[in-house]
Amino acid sequence: MDLIKPGFGLVFWTVITFLILLFLLRKFAWRPILGAVSEREEGIKNALASAENARKEMENLQADNERILQEARVEREAMLKDAREIREQTIARAETEAQEKASKIIEKAQAAIESEKKAAMAELKSHVAGLSIEIAEKVVREELSNKDKQLKLVEGMLGEAKLN
Amino acid sequence: MTLSTLKRTVFTVLFLSVFSFGFAKDAKEQGDDEKFDAKSMIMHHVKDAYGMHIITFNEGKEDEKHITIPLPVILWTDNGLTTFMSSEFHHDYHGHEVVEKNGGKFVNVHEKVYQLNEGETEVKLDEEGHPTNAERPIDISITRNVFMMWVSVIVLILIFFAAAKSYKKSKNNVPSGIGSFVEPLVVFVRDEIAKPMIGEHKYKRYMPYLLTVFFFIWINNIFGLIPILNGANLSGNIAFTMVLALFTFIITTFSGNKNYWKHIFWMPGVPVPMKIFLMPIELIGIFTKPISLMIRLFANITAGHIIILALMSLIFIFKTWAVAPVSVAFSLFIGIIEIVVTAIQAYIFTVLSALYFGMATEEAHH
Numbered sequence: 001m002d003l004i005k006p007g008f009g010l011v012f013w014t015v016i017t018f019l020i021l022l023f024l025l026r027k028f029a030w031r032p033i034l035g036a037v038s039e040r041e042e043g044i045k046n047a048l049a050s051a052e053n054a055r056k057e058m059e060n061l062q063a064d065n066e067r068i069l070q071e072a073r074v075e076r077e078a079m080l081k082d083a084r085e086i087r088e089q090t091i092a093r094a095e096t097e098a099q100e101k102a103s104k105i106i107e108k109a110q111a112a113i114e115s116e117k118k119a120a121m122a123e124l125k126s127h128v129a130g131l132s133i134e135i136a137e138k139v140v141r142e143e144l145s146n147k148d149k150q151l152k153l154v155e156g157m158l159g160e161a162k163l164n
Numbered sequence: 165m166t167l168s169t170l171k172r173t174v175f176t177v178l179f180l181s182v183f184s185f186g187f188a189k190d191a192k193e194q195g196d197d198e199k200f201d202a203k204s205m206i207m208h209h210v211k212d213a214y215g216m217h218i219i220t221f222n223e224g225k226e227d228e229k230h231i232t233i234p235l236p237v238i239l240w241t242d243n244g245l246t247t248f249m250s251s252e253f254h255h256d257y258h259g260h261e262v263v264e265k266n267g268g269k270f271v272n273v274h275e276k277v278y279q280l281n282e283g284e285t286e287v288k289l290d291e292e293g294h295p296t297n298a299e300r301p302i303d304i305s306i307t308r309n310v311f312m313m314w315v316s317v318i319v320l321i322l323i324f325f326a327a328a329k330s331y332k333k334s335k336n337n338v339p340s341g342i343g344s345f346v347e348p349l350v351v352f353v354r355d356e357i358a359k360p361m362i363g364e365h366k367y368k369r370y371m372p373y374l375l376t377v378f379f380f381i382w383i384n385n386i387f388g389l390i391p392i393l394n395g396a397n398l399s400g401n402i403a404f405t406m407v408l409a410l411f412t413f414i415i416t417t418f419s420g421n422k423n424y425w426k427h428i429f430w431m432p433g434v435p436v437p438m439k440i441f442l443m444p445i446e447l448i449g450i451f452t453k454p455i456s457l458m459i460r461l462f463a464n465i466t467a468g469h470i471i472i473l474a475l476m477s478l479i480f481i482f483k484t485w486a487v488a489p490v491s492v493a494f495s496l497f498i499g500i501i502e503i504v505v506t507a508i509q510a511y512i513f514t515v516l517s518a519l520y521f522g523m524a525t526e527e528a529h530h
Contacts, residue, residue: 002276003466006403007212009238009304014313014407021317021380026372029324033343033350034371036331040338 128161202477210397210469212307213257213275214250218392230255235311240302241279243267250305259287259295271295277303309404312396316383324379353378353514361518362525370521373415377408378514385465385506389499399509400465405458412517413454420524432528453520457513464509468502471495 139153216233234251246266253261259271259278262285269280271287278298280287288297323342330343339347353375358367384399398404426432428446431439475495479487 003207003211004402004462006406007307007401008302008403009307010212010309010401010403011407012304013306013310014404017310017313017317018376018380018407018411021320022372022376024321025324025376025379029321029328030350030372030375032328032331033324033347034354036337036339037347037351037354040336043337 132157132161200477200480200483202474202481205477206470206473208257208275209473210400210466211275212309212397212401214253214272214277214305214307215255216308216311216396217255233311235306235308237270237277237305238303239268239270239277239279240304241266241268246270246301259289262286268301271298273298275307276300277305308396309398309401312387312398313384313404316380316387316398320379320383349379350375357511357515357518361515362522366522366525367518369419370415370518373411374514374518377411377517378510381408381461381513382506382510385509386503388465388469389502389506397466397469400462400469402458402462405462408461408513409454409458412457412520413451415517416453416520416524417450419521421527423526423528424524426528453516457516461509461513464505468498468505471498472502 135157136154139150139157214237215235218231218233220231221227221229232251232255234249237248237250237252239246243266246268248263248265248270252263253272257272257275259273261271262280263270269284271278271280273287273289273295274293277300278287278295279301280298284297287295290296323346326341327339327343327346330340331337334340354367354371357378358371358374361367362370381399384396384404388397388399390396428450429443431442431446434442472495475491475498478491479485
């Protein structure tokens with residue numbers, strides 16, 4: 001049956017035609033079409049990747065901002081705390097200093113009082129001694145006659161002076 | 165059913181009816197008295213011919229008129245190149261018309277040109293219809309299949325050049341017009357055929373061949389279904405499928421790597437007796453693969469044509485109008501299936517070619 005016998009003429013022309021068609025389509029159709037398609041796909045891929053990168057960058061930026069804000073907040077807290085501490089310290093120091101000064105003044109005053117007192121006492125003593133000598137003089141003058149009376153008087157005077 | 169679908173159906177039925185008359189008239193060419201010979205009618209439609217016969221008017225009457233596109237007959241005889249137009253046979257394919265050219269006498273016997281032996285003036289046929297006193301010269305005529313092949317080439321070039329152009333015109337590689345119609349098909353061949361069958365790294369080399377084969381087969385399958393082209397059955401011709409299968413075979417064989425040949429001659433991973441047993445089988449396999457490609461495409465397309473023609477022949481076999489609706493309905497049904505088959509067969513041929521290329525280039529992974 002020549003239905004299944006390949007005819008030479010058709011084989012001949014098919015080979016030639018197919019090779020020419022393959023060459024022409026390869027050069028002028030498949031290469032540009034496939035090139036354009038893959039170029040576009042590449043472009044889309046790149047665009048998606050860069051969009052993703054941009055998104056990530058945005059996220060990073062936002063995180064950065066957040067972090068900086070947080071840091072600023074912490075810093076402010078620390079500064080406020082420091083200020084509060086310094087204030088308290090200053091006040092405390094001032095207080096102690098004042099107290100010290102006050103106590104020093106008091107001490108000095110006390111010392112002054114003591115020394116005044118001592119001076120006063122010394123003066124008093126010398127005064128009393130003078131006075132007693134005066135008295136003694138008078139008594140001596142007056143009572144030299146009466147011995148008993150003299151003695152009694154001296155004793156009484158001295159006792160009075162001591163009580164002072 | 166809407167009005168438009170109704171209209172379309174009626175139109176299709178009418179169209180197919182007209183189509184069937186054409187066959188009937190062809191059948192009658194063999195003589196009014198003769199019984200209708202479905203087999204010879206079908207074979208004449210399925211096989212190649214020297215002219216593109218379109219239609220016949222006033223069949224069997226005095227003023228019978230054929231409308232045929234004459235095509236050149238190109239022969240290589242003992243006297244060198246001999247060419248003449250197929251119209252010189254005057255639509256005769258029974259060997260009655262003798263054409264004298266370049267010192268030789270030529271007759272057309274069932275669409276095969278024979279050169280009469282020296283001194284003979286008329287062809288003598290044996291019981292099977294083969295000439296006994298004539299030889300076939302080397303025949304590279306532009307037959308109707310060759311003609312249709314060239315038409316398909318022109319159509320393909322127009323489509324794909326325009327598509328390629330539409331990419332060039334756009335700035336961002338976005339196709340327009342026919343390019344946007346063609347692109348999904350091209351991408352389909354790339355992503356669904358080449359990449360999975362051959363692999364991501366090697367498919368690029370085979371893309372031009374696979375694409376060309378796919379569209380060449382598909383468009384010729386479609387042309388084969390257009391009734392007015394009158395049986396331009398190129399992709400149902402074994403010569404055509406043989407050439408394409410041969411190309412696949414050659415490419416497979418030449419791109420076969422060490423691993424491929426090792427799998428054929430010394431199958432790894434099996435015992436030695438099995439290796440020896442498998443060697444001839446694998447060796448035969450090299451050839452059965454392209455042969456199966458050749459036969460599959462040829463048989464599928466030819467079978468489709470034969471079924472449609474046979475259904476139409478029923479009308480003339482039963483000699484009644486009553487069969488016509490049945491024939492029309494059935495051939496419409498088969499026709500729709502055939503439209504699907506055009507794409508499926510192109511797809512199968514391409515997938516299997518890609519698969520063979522993939523097998524030939526596969527790297528060892530055992």
